[in-house]
């Protein structure tokens with residue numbers, strides 16, 4: 539592609555060190571779409587005849603089908619996907635093919651292809667997120683009023699509904715979808731026409747190219763356009779945060795699947811056994827997802843580090859941008875798919891969770907709230923109930939079984955009727971009516987809202 543300037547062939551080591559086609563071949567669809575749009579603009583500017591444009595379009599489409607059906611042999615000697623496709627086009631159609639790269643550089647070409655490819659990936663990730671949200675809402679809907687302990691510091695805190703816990707993840711994944719959408723908005727800017735760095739003396743209709751490829755606008759600065767990889771960094775950052783969410787869900791699932799918690803039953807299809815211990819049933823999917831999150835973070839840090847020292851504009855370092863991004867997209871898509879399947883087949887052990895949530899200590903705060911309702915300042919109420927908790931602990935009695943005299947001595951407001959009402963878990967849940975709190979009524983409304991929204 540640059541033989542005019544050179545007397546000697548590149549060393550074999552340089553060819554294999556510098557090639558990117560083993561990774562960037564995946565851009566072939568974007569490359570072909572981009573090249574057809576570029577050829578159309580060349581024809582519009584009178585640089586190609588309409589017959590030449592027709593040959594280029596048909597030739598590129600034929601190459602695209604060959605690649606899709608696995609009949610195309612990429613050559614590492616031709617460095618990257620862009621040169622492989624262009625060389626093959628010229629081999630097939632001759633002179634017209636050699637005109638395709640007019641007013642274009644691989645710098646603006648790769649910027650275009652990468653954006654086009656990742657815009658498609660953003661759509662797939664958004665669909666994957668809706669899938670896992672549907673699975674979570676479905677599981678919540680199968681156990682709409684199951685009570686479980688809620689935890690802070692992994693210590694039992696207050697009773698919640700299992701469905702409320704799952705809907706917390708639905709909210710997290712909705713924010714992930716928002717980040718992906720937001721990142722796609724900035725990615726949606728068409729860089730072709732920026733050339734190597736300074737555009738071209740052959741002026742093409744960039745706006746028409748953008749419109750033809752479905753972009754909303756064109757990039758405004760040719761140097762920024764070829765130097766920019768913010769869109770890839772942003773996507774990696776959004777995927778790292780998404781991974782953090784899946785990893786926290788994994789941790790919950792791993793705990794719940796243990797004998798100690800015993801809250802969730804995963805299907806045989808989504809667990810593995812042990813080659814040594816016959817009794818084992820392991821939550822490997824959740825463990826793998828938690829593990830893969832490390833790589834999602836690593837891919838983000840790798841690209842940020844690659845970019846941080848680069849002077850404007852394109853530097854060859856930037857060829858390292860694709861592997862990690864492809865890996866993060868693949869990892870997230872496969873994780874979302876398998877989680878959707880696993881959650882759809884999982885069931886919640888309501889009896890076990892209710893038994894754990896029936897620890898009366900989880901309603902100690904409610905008892906303090908009853909003192910507040912009777913006019914006691916909260917700090918004082920907290921201390922009064924704290925002393926009763928300590929007393930129950932000392933006597934080895936569950937809090938609700940303390941002698942009625944102990945309650946009355948602590949406060950005249952704590953009559954046997956008030957104490958009995960306090961420890962009724964159904965009314966304790968129904969009382970949590972504030973917006974965002976887990977009363978069964980609120981949670982049922984949220985399940986309905988999400989079900990409708992995800993349809």
Ligand code: ARG
Pocket residue numbers: 558562617618644645648852854856857858
């Ligand atoms: N394979 C290169 C990449 O992915 C394409 C751009 C090469 N540009 C250049 N001036 N060598 O970054």
